[in-house]
Amino acid sequence: MNKALDPAVLQAAEIAGSSVSLPAMDAYWMPFTANRSYKKAPRLLTRAEGVFYWDHTGREVLDGVAGLWCVNAGHGRPRIVKAIQEQAAEMDFAPPFQMGHPKAFELAERVAALAPAGMSKVFFANSGSEAVDTALKMALAYHRARGDAARTRLIGRERGYHGVNFGGISVGGMVANRKHFGHGLAGVDHIRHTHDLSRNAFSRGQPAHGAELADDLERMVALHDASTIAAVIVEPIAGSTGVLIPPAGYLKRLRELCTKHGILLIFDEVITGFGRTGQPFAAQTFGVVPDMITCAKGITNGAVPMGAVICGQHVHDAFMTGPEGAIEFFHGYTYSGHPLACAAGLGTLDTYAEEGLLTRASGEIGEYFANAIHSLREEPHVIDVRNFGLVGGIELQPIADAPTKRAFGVFLDCWQQGLMVRTTGDIVALSPPLIIEKPHIDRIVDTLRTALRRAV
């Protein structure tokens, strides 16, 4: 790491240059964070508007990742703020079991209307992780309800990220998220991931090679037998494992195989949902309709936690066969369809609609973004640049024996220059708010270029 970027040196300089005092930091055990080094050199965000954050020293920071892939309409949007404020004053909470409130129904209708035809039922959760575990349980219960109770096996994909609950880490394929926590769910297996730099490096949009990797599902079927497999879950574009774009034809092939074998296909669209790929959902962008979509993040623009499972009518209907007075799905959360989240969701969908944000990434701005980030291909350490819609990934050659260090150094350098990016392994991920303009994209790329040129 550039000596000038040493965290302790930076913190000393920042604090010396500002009149802001830092909060006590002992008690908060931060998630997915190197707590000890963070607390030596904290990066505190204190205000946000549009495509910018401001830190505790008053410095403007361009948001290159929509917070954490969620603030698709940009920060502090008036409709969303007002919707939350008014809902908090009108009704704070309504129990979701055997009771309801109008906005939950309204939001479900609106979300279903955005989804592919036939995906008409919406079950609310409070996060992507909860949406995933809900979908997995739904898949198991679906088969049982249809008298096919032997279908209990769940298939994920290597390098998949499906949140952090036990179901999600079991079908997920990130070693660090799995190895600390025991065996996870029994009866889970994984198909191969699709990342192949030897054939696909520097692809624009969908890589040409790798559709045949979907056939790995046939290997699972040969090993376990289709009659034991309930569902396959994949991210159409894997975000958290480094922006892995599906090879052309891959998702269609996976759909065909699932249909052939009676296996439910779940698209985890926690990141790709709500406009990231240039359509409301990646299912529409790639022309492949799954049986269930999990979503979260952009459903409320990140303003209030919410997740959801959108499922095909056929999935829902399989549950609706018992006595009418009986609960059909023994699952739900105290905060499923929370009034504040529903209000935020409605304000969010209004904002997306008014500004055409759900398709903006497929237009000129997406093209500009692609050209801009691919201009980084000759910079030091860059071994791949990939993009789709308003998602970008820049993969760096790892430092020998110190994986992740180079990319994290770039992250810190960008932060110092006033840009927030995200890194996973040695990949820099970009997913700016969908309201981003060309000068902001220029600034992202210029900042990254500078950071790459001085990275060790």
Ligand SMILES: Cc1ncc(COP(=O)(O)O)c(C=O)c1O
């Ligand atoms: C594809 C995918 N699924 C699930 C999750 C988990 O969502 P959450 O952090 O809201 O639980 C994420 C989070 O980034 C995600 O990218």
